[in-house]
Amino acid sequence: VEAGQRGMVLNLAADLHPADLALLMARLPTEQSHTAFSWLPDAQASEILLELSDSQRRDLLHTLQPERLRRLIDALDTDDAADVLSDMSDAQALHVLPDLADTHDVAALLEYDEESAGGIMAREFVSVPPEWTLEHVIEAVRQHASDIDDIYAVFVVGANDQLEGVVSLKDLMLAPADRPVRTVMDRDVITVGTDMDREEVARIMERYDLVSLPVVDATGGMVGRITIDDVVDVIREEAEEDIQIMSGGSGIEQPDDTVWAVSRGRLPWLLVGLFGAGLSGSVIGGFEVALEQAVVLATFIPIVTAMGGNVAVQSAAIAVQGLSSGDIWMDDLGRRILKEMGVALLNGIVLSLLLCSAVAVLNVGHVQLLIATLASTMLTVILVATTNGALVPFALKWLGIDPASAMGPFVTTLNDIIGLSIYFMYATLIYL
Amino acid sequence: VEAGQRGMVLNLAADLHPADLALLMARLPTEQSHTAFSWLPDAQASEILLELSDSQRRDLLHTLQPERLRRLIDALDTDDAADVLSDMSDAQALHVLPDLADTHDVAALLEYDEESAGGIMAREFVSVPPEWTLEHVIEAVRQHASDIDDIYAVFVVGANDQLEGVVSLKDLMLAPADRPVRTVMDRDVITVGTDMDREEVARIMERYDLVSLPVVDATGGMVGRITIDDVVDVIREEAEEDIQIMSGGSGIEQPDDTVWAVSRGRLPWLLVGLFGAGLSGSVIGGFEVALEQAVVLATFIPIVTAMGGNVAVQSAAIAVQGLSSGDIWMDDLGRRILKEMGVALLNGIVLSLLLCSAVAVLNVGHVQLLIATLASTMLTVILVATTNGALVPFALKWLGIDPASAMGPFVTTLNDIIGLSIYFMYATLIYL
Numbered sequence: 001v002e003a004g005q006r007g008m009v010l011n012l013a014a015d016l017h018p019a020d021l022a023l024l025m026a027r028l029p030t031e032q033s034h035t036a037f038s039w040l041p042d043a044q045a046s047e048i049l050l051e052l053s054d055s056q057r058r059d060l061l062h063t064l065q066p067e068r069l070r071r072l073i074d075a076l077d078t079d080d081a082a083d084v085l086s087d088m089s090d091a092q093a094l095h096v097l098p099d100l101a102d103t104h105d106v107a108a109l110l111e112y113d114e115e116s117a118g119g120i121m122a123r124e125f126v127s128v129p130p131e132w133t134l135e136h137v138i139e140a141v142r143q144h145a146s147d148i149d150d151i152y153a154v155f156v157v158g159a160n161d162q163l164e165g166v167v168s169l170k171d172l173m174l175a176p177a178d179r180p181v182r183t184v185m186d187r188d189v190i191t192v193g194t195d196m197d198r199e200e201v202a203r204i205m206e207r208y209d210l211v212s213l214p215v216v217d218a219t220g221g222m223v224g225r226i227t228i229d230d231v232v233d234v235i236r237e238e239a240e241e242d243i244q245i246m247s248g249g250s251g252i253e254q255p256d257d258t259v260w261a262v263s264r265g266r267l268p269w270l271l272v273g274l275f276g277a278g279l280s281g282s283v284i285g286g287f288e289v290a291l292e293q294a295v296v297l298a299t300f301i302p303i304v305t306a307m308g309g310n311v312a313v314q315s316a317a318i319a320v321q322g323l324s325s326g327d328i329w330m331d332d333l334g335r336r337i338l339k340e341m342g343v344a345l346l347n348g349i350v351l352s353l354l355l356c357s358a359v360a361v362l363n364v365g366h367v368q369l370l371i372a373t374l375a376s377t378m379l380t381v382i383l384v385a386t387t388n389g390a391l392v393p394f395a396l397k398w399l400g401i402d403p404a405s406a407m408g409p410f411v412t413t414l415n416d417i418i419g420l421s422i423y424f425m426y427a428t429l430i431y432l
Numbered sequence: 433v434e435a436g437q438r439g440m441v442l443n444l445a446a447d448l449h450p451a452d453l454a455l456l457m458a459r460l461p462t463e464q465s466h467t468a469f470s471w472l473p474d475a476q477a478s479e480i481l482l483e484l485s486d487s488q489r490r491d492l493l494h495t496l497q498p499e500r501l502r503r504l505i506d507a508l509d510t511d512d513a514a515d516v517l518s519d520m521s522d523a524q525a526l527h528v529l530p531d532l533a534d535t536h537d538v539a540a541l542l543e544y545d546e547e548s549a550g551g552i553m554a555r556e557f558v559s560v561p562p563e564w565t566l567e568h569v570i571e572a573v574r575q576h577a578s579d580i581d582d583i584y585a586v587f588v589v590g591a592n593d594q595l596e597g598v599v600s601l602k603d604l605m606l607a608p609a610d611r612p613v614r615t616v617m618d619r620d621v622i623t624v625g626t627d628m629d630r631e632e633v634a635r636i637m638e639r640y641d642l643v644s645l646p647v648v649d650a651t652g653g654m655v656g657r658i659t660i661d662d663v664v665d666v667i668r669e670e671a672e673e674d675i676q677i678m679s680g681g682s683g684i685e686q687p688d689d690t691v692w693a694v695s696r697g698r699l700p701w702l703l704v705g706l707f708g709a710g711l712s713g714s715v716i717g718g719f720e721v722a723l724e725q726a727v728v729l730a731t732f733i734p735i736v737t738a739m740g741g742n743v744a745v746q747s748a749a750i751a752v753q754g755l756s757s758g759d760i761w762m763d764d765l766g767r768r769i770l771k772e773m774g775v776a777l778l779n780g781i782v783l784s785l786l787l788c789s790a791v792a793v794l795n796v797g798h799v800q801l802l803i804a805t806l807a808s809t810m811l812t813v814i815l816v817a818t819t820n821g822a823l824v825p826f827a828l829k830w831l832g833i834d835p836a837s838a839m840g841p842f843v844t845t846l847n848d849i850i851g852l853s854i855y856f857m858y859a860t861l862i863y864l
Contacts, residue, residue: 017622019639053759142606151602152584152643169601170583174574190449206668207451209661211584211643228660229641235664236638239671240753246678247749247839248742255754259774266746267779273742274783278790280734285796288727295723298730302712302848305734310680310705310841314698317679321672322687327485342691347699351706358710364717407679409742416734 006039013040022051034063042068046075049084055256058087066095074101077149079122079230082109109224117201118194120234121215121224124148127157130164130182134172137181141172150227152212156185161221163189163214191216194223201226202234203326242324246407248273269409276413280305280420287424290432296365297427300374301420307351308381308419309412312389315340316406319393323403333394337387344386345379352378366431373430380426381419388415438471445472454483466495474500478507481516487688490519498527506533509581511554511662514541541656549633550626552666553647553656556580559589562596562614566604569613573604582659584644588617593653595621595646623648626655633658634666635758674756678839680705701841708845712737712852719856722864728797729859732806733852739783740813740851741844744821747772748838751825755835765826769819776818777811784810798863805862812858813851820847
């Protein structure tokens with residue numbers, strides 16, 4: 001396709017959704033995708049800018065002329081424009097920003113933290129005074145229809161931008177046109193502040209099934225609104241971030257990052273892991289004399305560490321999930337730990353019985369002493385590790401750290417150290 | 433509050449959003465929450481049914497009279513009614529179902545798999561023939577406004593329920609009222625089939641920023657629609673499921689499950705873990721003679737298993753995430769593995785250098801041979817484990833298994849076994 005057939009490409013592109021076009025472009029060699037992009041009309045090109053991954057977008061932005069860039073960004077809603085600008089180099093952004101139609105709004109949005117309500121809101125919304133009639137309001141919607149993509153509701157705003165109510169399009173359409181909007185609007189409006197964490201914003205929209213949420217500043221004046229499509233992206237991104245944090249990644253790794261960036265992002269946790277495993281190793285080293293007397297003890301090292309690690313991660317997972325969805329509160333800690341200890345006791349007994357039966361059948365070492373050592377170790381390790389797993393997410397949340405880290409390498413390593421110490425302690429007391 | 437003060441409770445409740453009320457009820461002792469629920473008016477009570485967790489809802493449903501239950505379920509949209517019915521015992525559901533106002537629709541919904549588009553769609557939607565004028569269409573919306581909660585768009589449907597187009601409320605409001613809807617509607621409608629997986633549905637709505645998505649049957653006739661609020665719940669639930677699968681949970685554990693249910697859900701993976709760790713142990717056991725000659729080798733067991741496990745989970749995380757979000761395709765396998773090997777080589781060299789320096793400083797065992805053994809082991813294990821981590825999610829997806837399992841206990845255990853085998857092989861070849 002990319003043999004210079006400009007007309008054909010444009011014809012094909014005209015029928016495609018921007019999201020699909022962006023995907024196609026991502027699969028083309030960089031050179032060709034930039035050429036194709038330069039052919040596209042502004043309206044399509046600006047939509048595609050939004051759909052590209054961060055790194056693709058950054059590459060592409062470098063190739064664009066300031067004049068075209070300005071036109072493309074002007075075609076976007078303010079929140080999307082701010083996102084694109086924040087991906088540019090400072091020099092490029094400063095060059096483009098003053099010439100935009102919405103310079104003031106976009107600059108204001110760039111001030112907010114990207115992780116906050118201010119960072120994901122758009123400045124475009126339809127607001128009307130409370131005394132307007134519905135007919136008047138519909139006229140206002142008509143005027144804004146071309147420059148605001150998604151209108152789900154009209155906000156009724158009094159003196160000093162104070163939000164007084166909200167009317168959905170449905171209600172707007174159904175009530176008699178001569179009624180003042182004041183009498184139709186819903187006064188129970190849920191709002192969020194500009195500095196609320198975007199994850200909290202997502203939780204609120206999800207919980208109250210909102211499609212559009214007004215954002216107010218410190219004085220209660222309305223400054224923007226967040227729509228559900230932005231929040232859907234937030235939920236996905238936060239879930240991905242959690243999964244990466246749990247797996248010892250950087251939390252922001254993207255599939256198309258360079259080898260160098262990926263390597264640097266992952267290395268810190270590997271170093272923590274190496275250091276921790278070194279400590280585990282030194283626990284084993286500390287009992288070298290015991291091991292020399294009974295090398296068979298080494299055989300059970302993987303079982304001790306694996307079981308401790310598995311149960312800790314299981315109990316941490318449910319605590320992390322509950323704390324993040326709001327199903328678990330900070331003051332549930334006591335109850336959770338008691339419950340997890342119940343689970344640990346049940347599963348600990350089953351696993352110990354199985355392990356001890358296997359040892360009895362294989363008849364290794366001084367069987368009876370070995371069984372006593374292993375049974376005590378398994379029960380203690382499973383109880384301690386489960387409790388740790390349930391406790392650590394609460395502790396992290398209390399410290400202001402993402403509870404998802406509780407499932408990462410740091411805590412797993414800690415459990416290995418504790419587990420091995422317990423094992424060799426019992427082994428010294430009982431077996432030797 | 434629950435000292436029998438019915439009037440006061442109802443006053444308080446009237447001001448609260450159902451989601452908040454459900455949360456309050458969940459914190460009350462079971463008895464009291466059931467009493468409070470029996471006091472609430474039907475309209476509020478039915479909304480609360482939706483907001484409760486599955487197990488709370490199941491408990492509550494048992495206490496309700498069939499007549500009240502019927503009224504509450506009738507007040508719900510068909511998709512929500514089907515959800516509530518599927519939480520009842522079969523006997524109770526069969527008792528209530530035939531008396532519902534929408535018996536036919538609800539029964540039809542219950543036929544679909546809960547994980548499919550059919551399982552999350554609602555049967556309520558506004559559909560009009562293509563020749564109607566907009567005025568006529570608005571009248572239709574007015575008639576449905578009371579029994580359909582969220583109307584974002586009107587579907588234009590021709591002969592045999594064939595979907596011909598869609599009009600958003602915004603467009604409906606803005607075009608002249610005497611135009612036929614045919615001339616205003618958007619003909620490029622994205623639809624999904626009833627049996628599409630709900631995760632795929634979520635991805636489509638997310639990708640194309642849709643708030644409402646029509647569902648069609650095998651003949652192309654429109655049978656329902658899915659709204660964004662349902663999909664937001666799907667995204668959250670699927671993310672939680674992934675996290676649980678990664679951490680060796682059942683995938684469906686809830687914070688308020690009983691100890692017994694939790695224990696049973698977690699045990700299968702622990703058994704897999706125990707069996708796998710037993711195999712790892714037997715690898716160590718197989719080299720018992722080697723260990724007896726040099727107990728110092730045991731010290732490095734945790735480092736070998738921890739490093740292998742960490743790098744595998746890191747590389748699996750990004751593959752799982754990419755496959756689930758659609759950023760990575762099945763045919764990217766070769767490229768991903770090459771890239772991951774690059775990362776593994778870089779990080780492997782850094783980690784080996786660090787470990788070997790530490791060993792050199794501590795001067796343990798036959799230092800030079802030990803360093804040679806460890807450096808070879810680290811590089812090989814990190815390369816192999818990283819490749820495994822990148823490969824397994826693709827293999828699982830190909831087999832139709834959730835790629836998230838790649839980060840669970842099974843694969844971690846497999847890596848331990850491979851890692852330890854490599855370690856003792858090198859140890860025998862180089863160190864002894």
